[in-house]
Amino acid sequence: MKQLYHSEECEPRERQRWLKSYHRLLDDATARLPLGCTREDLHQAILLRVRQKKAALQRQPPTLPPKA
Secondary structure (H helix, E strand, O other), X not given: OHHHHHHHHXXXXXXXXXXXXXXXXXXXXXXXXXXXXXXXXXXXXXXXXXXXXXXXXXXXXOOOOOOO
């Protein structure tokens, strides 16, 4: 998950390195999946977690304090 997150948030010149690392780890994990689970299922689950992490890290817009 970390590699995919960094590939989306890093500078463009670093993106290929992070994506290669992500695909290598995804291939390793896919080899250990139980029967019936596909590489695409695993990728979608990881992508969902990355989106959740991004949403959690986004800052809320600043609000003005209430007037006294």
